[in-house]
Amino acid sequence: MPTTGNRFVDSNERQQMEERNRQLLAEMQTLLSNALVGIVHLRQRRVVSCNRRLEEIFGYAPGELIGESSARFYPSRETFEKVGTCAYAVAAEGRNFSTELTLRRKDGSLFWGALTGRAIDPDQPQEGSIWVFADISERREAEEESRNLLQAVEQSPVTIIITSRTGEIEYVNPSFTRVTGYSRLEAIGQTPRILKSGEAPPETYHALWQTLLEGRVWSGVFHNRRKNGTLFWEKASISPIFGDHGEVTHYLAVKEDVTERLLAEKALRESEEAFRRLFEDAKDPLLLLKGGAFIDCNTATLELLGYRSKADFLGHSPDDISPACQPDGQSSREKAATMITTALKVGFHRFEWTHLQSDGTPVQVEVTLTPITLRGEVILHTLWRDIRERRVTENRLRLLAGVFENSAEAIMVSDRDNRILEVNNAFSRLTGYAADEVRGSDPRLLSSGRSAPEAYRAMWQSIRSTGQWQGEIWDRRKDGSVYPKWLSISTIRGTDGNIEHYIGSFVDISERKAAEEKINHLAHFDTLTDLPNRANLQGRLEQALASARRDGHRRHVAVMFLDLDRFKNINDTLGHHIGDALLLEVSRRLRSSVRESDVVARLGGDEFVVVLTGADAVAAERIAGKMLQALTQPYHIDGQCLHTTSSIGIAVFPGDGETVDLLMRNADAAMYQAKAAGRNNVKFFAASMNQAARDRRQLEEDLHLALQKKQFVLHYQPQVDTQRRIFATEVLLRWQHPEHGLVPPGRFIPLAEDTGLIVPIGKWVLETACDQLKAWSVDARTRELQVAVNVSARQFRQADFIEQLHELLEGSGADPTRLKLELTESLVLDNVTDTIAKMNAIKLLGVTFSMDDFGTGYSSLSYLTRLPLDQLKIDRAFVSRLPDNQSDAVIAQTIVTMGRSLGLKVIAEGVESEAQRQFLDAHGCHGYQGFLFGRPLPVEAFEQLLQSGSPWVTRGSA
Secondary structure, three states: EEEEEEEOHHHHHHHHHHHHHHHHHHHHHHHHHHHHOOOEEEOEEEEEEHHHHHHHOOOOOOOOOOOOEEHHHHHHHHHHHHHHHHHHHHHOOOOOOEEEEEEEEOOOOOEEOOOOEEEEEOOHHHOOOOEEEOOOHHHHHHHHHHHHHHHHHHOOOOOOEEEEOOOOEEEEEHHHHHOOOHHHHHHOOOOOOHHHOOOOHHHHHHHEEEEEHOOHHHEEEEEEEOOOOOOEEEEEEEEEOOOOOOOOEEEEEEEEEOHHHHHHHHHHHHHHHHHHHHHHOOOOOEEEEOEHHHHHHHHHHHHHHOOOOOOHOOOOOOOOOOOOEEEOOHHHHHHHHHHHHHHHOOOEEEEEEEEEOOOOOOEEEEEEEEEEEEOEEEEEEEEEOOOHHHHHHHHHHHHHHOOOOOOOOEEEEEOOOOOEEEEHHHHHHOOOOOHHHOOOOOOOEEEEOOOOOHHHHHHHHHHHOOOOOEEEEEEEOOOOOOEEEEEEEEEOOOOOEEEEEEEEEEEEEEHHHHHHHHHHHHHEEEOOOOOOHHHOOOOOOOOHHHHHHHOOOOOEEEEEEEEEOOHHHHHHHHOHHHHHHHHHHHHHHHHHHOOOOOEEEEEEOOEEEEEEEOOOOHHHHHHHHHHHHOOOOOOOEEOOEEOOOOEEEEEEEEEOOOOHHHHHOOOOOOHHHHHHOOOOOOOOOOOOOHHHHHHHHHHHHHHHHOOOOOOOEEEEEEEOOOOOOOOEEEEEEEEEOOOOOEEEEEHHHHHHHOOOOOOHHHHHHHHHHHHHHHHHOOOOOOOOOEEEOOOOOHHHHOHHHHHHHHHHHHHHOOOOOHEEEEEEEEHOOOOHHHHHHHHHHHOOOOOOOEEEOOOOOOOOOHHHHHHOOEEEEHHHHHOOOOOOOHHHHHHHHHHHHHHHHOOOEEEEEOOOOOOHHHHHHHHOOOOEEEEOOOOOHHHHHHHHHHHHOOEEOOOOOO
16 A cells, blocks of 8 residues: 555545645646746756746746756755755745745846745655745845944934924934933933023024924024033934825934034134234244235244244245145145135145245145134134154154054053053153053053042043043153143954953143133233233222222222323324334333232223222322323334323212222213313213213214114215316215204214224215216216215225225216215325225226325325325315415425326315415415305205306316
């Protein structure tokens, strides 16, 4: 009787089994033809039948696989045997066998596939089995992409948060924990409001949600709070994530901790004044680069390059003081431009460069370019480090193939038991220990004992938990000297994950600590005079008042405000270096006039404050007189003998105020009263001064609104030739105040200069004058009329003044040749080279120039011959006493003669009598302006004057 395996079967049972197999095969054939996966029927591991999908997956033609071994599907015979052994073992138990593995197509290419198989008869798996193959390459690629994406998010240095559409946190990456202090478990389920500091206004969050609800990306900066309570700034970008049907399902926030950057920017702004002192005292060469040329440098730069003075060096470009090509063969000019562009774009750039000393000797430096904002302009702060010795050291280290080649830091390597294995040369130089002296020792031999044990415990806890630590620590050198260093410790782990080595690197930060102390000093003392600054004065005056109050107000404290009379004239005319030297001498004289216990402070500019402790009004007046006497003595500076005086205002505690602010304000008001009374005197505070101060502040507030409220108007005063014909007009600014009527220019023009409003006001004057020129150009009686406009020094010194003027002329359509700009002597002679260049550029537009108030300043004939002037204007101070005053007569006659010799037209202003006109006419003056010919008039009245029959001349006259 036939048997199957170990049991006997009768013929009926065998017939039933064969019938069942036929049915199974029929069903398989139907499945084979319709399946989306590859299906194959194997017997003895050879293909009995398969569907078309299997042939497509493996790249075979229809019927090509029939009778072939299934080994064709596997990348190797070894894999085929291994899978078969496992598969038939599982199938023999009546179970499905499933796996994922690499399969091979007919062309030899490999792909990922999923394999599922089952024996038809578990007792005879080799005799018949059904296998299902599926190509899962795309799924595996998607899974790999997802793993890579998750790894990138997890390792991202920026914080990433994913929330639900209602704001609950569903995911944060490790950077979130590092920045905020909250663990992932603490954050999940919360909302980002756990970081809210309360410092940001509600409008910020309202705008954020409004943007997100509109389906747009929101970007901005948050002021948040960490888990430990400290505040920090984050730059964030929050995006809505949309579902398949366009609905918002989640929100993604990508944030960066920008606290250090913002604090650094703030510190940079606050230390601009300190920068100058540090700049000059730095041992390394420091330079300022603007517009491709050096505009400043320190003494170290001149010493390195061998220049005698800044005047010999400044103005050069980097390629001017470099060889034609750098060591890499690139043109110095082209490479310098590239380096500058990179620094401006990236915000920092460091590279090596070869310069030339004044005698042509090459010098190698490391250049660091950092863009900074100085007085509103972006320039490049340039640091040079002489690397000639470093180059020699690097070559020596390369020859020795030292482990610590090129290291500028002290490096120490220790084993897992923290015993020193090796140190570099920098270590020995810094600590005084040779390598042989420390090998095998514990790094504790460097300990100074100044750091608390808790600090070391925290350090080791960080090293063991994170694998690294860095911070400031105090150590002791071999000679016993203690110094601060910045130490970084990292761990190196073996393949088993255990720590094998520790690497410590550190630098001596003594100089940085000293610099921090110096910066702290500069924060409280004036950088020029080293006197207490405003903040320091505030604290000292508070202490003096507190001491006086403890004595029951029996002790007096006198506060003196003083500034130098006409200091601006000296500073603008002779240069800032003369002004600085004068301020230094003034501070010395003030200190010598008071006691050691008194305070002399500088607020800025030429303003000083003196605090006299225990001094009543009588004592204060005596000391103020002593100060005036000291300050009126001649100043011998840079070969010149200068004179200046001072105006002093005094307020005394407690009668004139019991708070710092009130005493300072009242002393300031008294000083202005002293100035108004004729300068070089002393005034004590009186209550009436407050009203004057309030009036001045109110006038300043009104002046800020005058331009936008269109309260300014222009008046026009005629200028006539020798035949009394009007050939030009000067525009004069008037302020039509809604309450006070016409405000005299003498009241608001100086105020506009002090506040900087003169710039937008001056632009309005020019714009209005150009529009008027265009309006007059359509009338034959006015089209040849020239219009003169005064330009302030601050307006003229604007970097884009030429562009502004060109745009105004182009926009108005005015004829540039009919516009005349009047400049004062002091403006023209301040930085003559720059002034001449700017005037020449304006002349190319067709505009003409007149020098206003000529004779009142410090004109030099050599400068005058270089200036592209068209006209000189005799100041009214020399005209008012003509013809009787002999000195004025000589000056007026000299100006006319000089103007004619230089080919310039000469016009006199302030002509009010016929006798004045006749004298000037007799000496060849070309034109006149003054009440004799007409007062300044509104434009309508001026036009009526022209239409009344008054003649005017054509182009080319006077």
